[in-house]
Amino acid sequence: MQPLDGIKVLDLSRVLAGPWCTQTLADLGAEVWKIEETRAGDDTRTWTTPNIGGESTYFQCANRSKLSLAVDLKSPEGQALIVRLAREADVFVENFKLGALDRLGLGWEQMREINPNLIYCSISGYGRTGPRAHEAGYDFAIQAESGLMSITGEVEGEPMKLGVAVADVVTGMNATQAILAALIARGKTGRGQHIDIALFDSTVALLVNVASGYLATNQTPQRYGNAHATVVPYQIFKTRDGVLALACGNDQQFKVLCEQALDLPAFAQDARYQRAGQRAVHRETLIPAMAEVFVQKTTLEWIAIMQRLGVPAGQVRTVPEVFACPDTLARGIVQDVPDPVHGTLRMVASPMRFSDTPVRFPETPPRLGQHSHQVLQSVLGLGDDEIADLSARGIVRAGAA
Numbered sequence: 001m002q003p004l005d006g007i008k009v010l011d012l013s014r015v016l017a018g019p020w021c022t023q024t025l026a027d028l029g030a031e032v033w034k035i036e037e038t039r040a041g042d043d044t045r046t047w048t049t050p051n052i053g054g055e056s057t058y059f060q061c062a063n064r065s066k067l068s069l070a071v072d073l074k075s076p077e078g079q080a081l082i083v084r085l086a087r088e089a090d091v092f093v094e095n096f097k098l099g100a101l102d103r104l105g106l107g108w109e110q111m112r113e114i115n116p117n118l119i120y121c122s123i124s125g126y127g128r129t130g131p132r133a134h135e136a137g138y139d140f141a142i143q144a145e146s147g148l149m150s151i152t153g154e155v156e157g158e159p160m161k162l163g164v165a166v167a168d169v170v171t172g173m174n175a176t177q178a179i180l181a182a183l184i185a186r187g188k189t190g191r192g193q194h195i196d197i198a199l200f201d202s203t204v205a206l207l208v209n210v211a212s213g214y215l216a217t218n219q220t221p222q223r224y225g226n227a228h229a230t231v232v233p234y235q236i237f238k239t240r241d242g243v244l245a246l247a248c249g250n251d252q253q254f255k256v257l258c259e260q261a262l263d264l265p266a267f268a269q270d271a272r273y274q275r276a277g278q279r280a281v282h283r284e285t286l287i288p289a290m291a292e293v294f295v296q297k298t299t300l301e302w303i304a305i306m307q308r309l310g311v312p313a314g315q316v317r318t319v320p321e322v323f324a325c326p327d328t329l330a331r332g333i334v335q336d337v338p339d340p341v342h343g344t345l346r347m348v349a350s351p352m353r354f355s356d357t358p359v360r361f362p363e364t365p366p367r368l369g370q371h372s373h374q375v376l377q378s379v380l381g382l383g384d385d386e387i388a389d390l391s392a393r394g395i396v397r398a399g400a401a
Contacts, residue, residue, distance in 0.1 A: 002029025003357045007183070008379075010082070010089040011035060011066065012106075014042040016139070016165055017199060018095040018123045019062035020172030025091070025179065026065035027350040027359045033085060033375055034066040034366065038397040041070060041368040053342055062172075063365040064337070064347060069376070070369030070397035077395045079104050084380050086111050086118060091179055095123040098134050108194045118192040119182040121175055127198035137199040139165035146203035147221075151210055154225045171202040232279040233257075233287060236316065237294040244294060244302050247312040251275060257311050261302075262293045339364040369397035 007030040011022040019034075019042070026032040036042050044059040051057060072078040083105065086092060092111060094101055101107045108120045122128055125137010143149050143161045153160030175197045182193055204211070209230065210221045221229065226245075228234035233254070236243045248254050251274065258268040267273050267289070272282040279286060294302065299315055306313035315321075322328060332349060339345045350359045376382040376396070390396045 001357050002360055003354065004028040004030040007031070007091065008089045009033065009091040009093065010085050012082075012092070012094040012096065012101070013123060014095065015044055016062055016168035017171040017175070018093050019044075020169055021121070021123070021175040021179070022066065022093050023062050023064055024172070024176045024350070027352065027362070029357075029360055030091070032066040033089075033371075033379075034063065034068045035073075035082065036068055036070050036368055038070045038072050038369070038394060041068070045368065052345070055341070060345065060347070060365045065360055065363040066366055067371035067375055068366035068369055069372045071372075072395050073104055073106075075395055077390065077393075079106060081376070081380070081390075081396070082106055083111075083114060085375075087115050088379055089115070089118060090183070092118055092120045093123070093175070093179075094121070097136060098124065098128060112192065112194075116192060117186060117190070119179055119186065119195065120192065121179055121182075121195040121197060123171060123175055123197045123199075125199050127201060128196045132200075139167040139199070142167040142199045142203050146200060147207055147210075148203055151207075151221050151223055151229075153223050155223050157223070157225075159223070166206070167199045167203040170206055171197055171199045174202050174205075227283070227287075230280055231276060232283045233290060235287075237291055239294055239299045239302055240297055242299045243316050244299050245314045245316055246306075247314070249312060253311050254279065256309050260309055261305050261311065262290060264289065264293065335362055337362050337364050341367075369399060372396045372398040 004025060007025070009022055009025050009030045009032040011018065011032050011034045013019055013022065014036070022030075022032050022034070034042075040046055042059060042063070044062075045056050047056050047058040048054065052060075071081055073082065086106070094106075099107075102110070108122070111118055111120055124133070125142065126132035126135055140161060143166070144159070146167070148167075149159035149161055152162065175195070178195045178197060182195060186192055213219070213229075214221055224235075226236040231249060233246055233248050236245050238244075248257055254273070254276075255268045258264045258273075267286065271278070273279050273286055297305075303313055303315060317325065323334060328334065334346055335349045337345045337347050345364055347362055349362065352359050372391075373384075373387050376387050376390075376398075377384075382390075387396070387398060391398045
């Protein structure tokens with residue numbers, strides 16, 4: 001048994017935020033019907049740098065364990081199929097521009113009429129209300145507009161985005177949480193509801209302590225590079241052969257660091273450095289003195305010392321080093337997934353671990369229209385001839401492609 005056994009998800013989203021949400025629901029055991037357009041499918045299927053055998057690895061990152069149905073949403077017959085699927089679904093996820101699905105007869109107000117129990121989640125750049133509700137949202141622009149880029153990067157450098165589409169991913173996570181909460185609420189009220197999740201809202205919320213600091217003081221937050229605005233020392237230090245990521249998170253750890261690791265006992269007693277708030281104010285005198293000590297040993301020597309003393313620190317790994325390290329191997333983070341085309345796909349496992357209702361073992365991301373026949377037959381009861389006719393007329397695309 002998996003946590004969402006029996007839950008059916010009608011997924012009309014594409015690219016990353018929506019697919020990340022529905023992939024999580026699939027990991028939890030939901031049956032996800034991924035609706036794609038009939039010619040090329042999800043936009044990310046064409047993002048083939050990098051690729052495996054011509055197939056997009058970007059598409060693979062957010063679409064495991066789903067069933068792909070290729071349907072022409074512009075046709076009345078295709079729209080009618082989606083309506084019929086919505087009657088059978090528990091959850092509907094979409095990230096179309098405002099009003100697009102309403103014009104197709106697939107908007108929230110129309111869907112709630114045919115299925116009052118439906119949880120309908122709309123994911124967009126700027127939300128379904130407000131002055132920019134009609135605009136599309138893109139991760140890079142949202143990182144800029146949310147203030148996240150302004151606090152990321154070197155102190156004297158230009159604003160910098162994160163190395164992954166964090167606005168999309170955190171929005172997908174928020175959408176997942178909202179859907180799970182709505183499922184619980186439905187169990188109490190017997191009603192579905194509409195969920196409005198925006199990339200902009202989600203990324204502004206991602207400012208966390210930076211936001212609360214500004215709202216309380218009106219002081220404009222600055223960039224600190226790899227250092228921390230509040231916690232010191234919490235940054236990268238050069239070592240004899242590389243760099244060390246030091247995450248000294250409290251006063252006791254700082255005391256141990258100075259007295260037992262760096263041989264700087266006076267710093268632990270200095271009134272300028274004894275408390276976290278004071279260290280943040282006096283970082284300009286503290287950090288250079290510490291830096292002089294860190295260059296005397298190698299990164300691995302320092303990590304061994306920090307682990308022995310209980311002071312958090314880490315090696316700055318490359319991506320290949322991450323997937324070869326003992327932590328990744330011990331936690332089973334990479335899973336070999338059987339695939340009919342490539343034999344095996346190596347994929348990152350779900351990070352959720354349950355003692356009683358484990359997540360689903362990942363299934364290979366679907367080819368375009370791979371499950372059209374299966375779902376139309378098993379869910380809607382269509383016969384082989386009906387499906388063949390729909391396929392011949394281009395209403396659906398059935399079979400892997």
